[in-house]
Amino acid sequence: MNRLNKLFKEKQKRILNIYFTAGYPSLNDTMQIAKALEESGADLIEIGMPYSDPVADGPTIQESNQRSLDNGMTVELLFEQLANLRQAVKIPVILMGYFNPVMQYGVERFCQRCKEIGIDGLIIPDLPLAVYERDYQKTFEANGLSNVFLITPQTSDERINKIDQLSSSFIYMVSSASVTGAKQVVSQDQQTYFERINQLQLSSPKLIGFGISNGDTFDAACRNANGAIIGSAFIKMLNDSKDLENDIKRFCKNILNRENVPIANK
Numbered sequence: 001m002n003r004l005n006k007l008f009k010e011k012q013k014r015i016l017n018i019y020f021t022a023g024y025p026s027l028n029d030t031m032q033i034a035k036a037l038e039e040s041g042a043d044l045i046e047i048g049m050p051y052s053d054p055v056a057d058g059p060t061i062q063e064s065n066q067r068s069l070d071n072g073m074t075v076e077l078l079f080e081q082l083a084n085l086r087q088a089v090k091i092p093v094i095l096m097g098y099f100n101p102v103m104q105y106g107v108e109r110f111c112q113r114c115k116e117i118g119i120d121g122l123i124i125p126d127l128p129l130a131v132y133e134r135d136y137q138k139t140f141e142a143n144g145l146s147n148v149f150l151i152t153p154q155t156s157d158e159r160i161n162k163i164d165q166l167s168s169s170f171i172y173m174v175s176s177a178s179v180t181g182a183k184q185v186v187s188q189d190q191q192t193y194f195e196r197i198n199q200l201q202l203s204s205p206k207l208i209g210f211g212i213s214n215g216d217t218f219d220a221a222c223r224n225a226n227g228a229i230i231g232s233a234f235i236k237m238l239n240d241s242k243d244l245e246n247d248i249k250r251f252c253k254n255i256l257n258r259e260n261v262p263i264a265n266k
Contacts, residue, residue, distance in 0.1 A: 004120045004170070007044065007092055012205070013222060013227070014227055016227060016255060017043065017227060018042045018044075018046065018234050018252070019047075019096065019235075020047065020235060021061065021065055023072070024071070024073075024235070025064075025239055025241070032245070034047070034088070035088050037252070041253075044207075044227075046229065047093060047095050048095075048231075049095055051098045052069060060232040061232055061235055064239075075102075082117045082119075085119075086117070093120055094119065095122050095123070096123040097124060099126050107136055111140060112143055114145055115143040122146070122148065123148045129159070146167075146168045146170075147166070147167075149172065150171075150172045151163060151171060153189070160197070164203055169204070170206060171204045173206050175190050207228060208227075212228040214233065237251050
């Protein structure tokens, strides 16, 4: 059983997935952030591969992408940074990015490197479902990679059921028809959408992302799914941080209300 399946078997609720952009705020922060997230109670880590045109992302993550690229981050450098990932991090790790850099690197070669490192899955928003199924599904599966699909309020029930059939780990429920970005409350339209998805009785676990930014929105998401994904709010915290380890622990504690998370000595 792989790490993602093991996670969702052992923990059905309040799964916390934190997204951050590799090479941000500084080029060599990637592994420090990943290790601090595990120590702080995150269940799943989503590492963004920076891209010059991240169309699904809001201004905060777009800015982190550009800063990471300016720092010198590349796909090859990210793989080098993650070479010893599994000596330091035990929880599932997925990579999120756009298809163009993956294709330029070589899809088969990219997937093989992910397997060597211990990456558990990929989120590639602009890889069409039909193209994945026709051209790349076998390559992903041969390398033990789960392809995580996104659904939105506009996704048809037919397509959602197809995604459910193809999913081998979880479904990423985009909370609204907008780009990523922190929000303070869950709207009535979003609540209606969550209820509609629950009525479909999908077999795959679900994590809600886009707009989850604090303990209240995390709790609301967890009432409607197995957990939630936090990105923009975490990126903003990283940008302002003067002490990554302590600030990451405080951030996760505030989301999870984990009174037992120790704060490292300054």
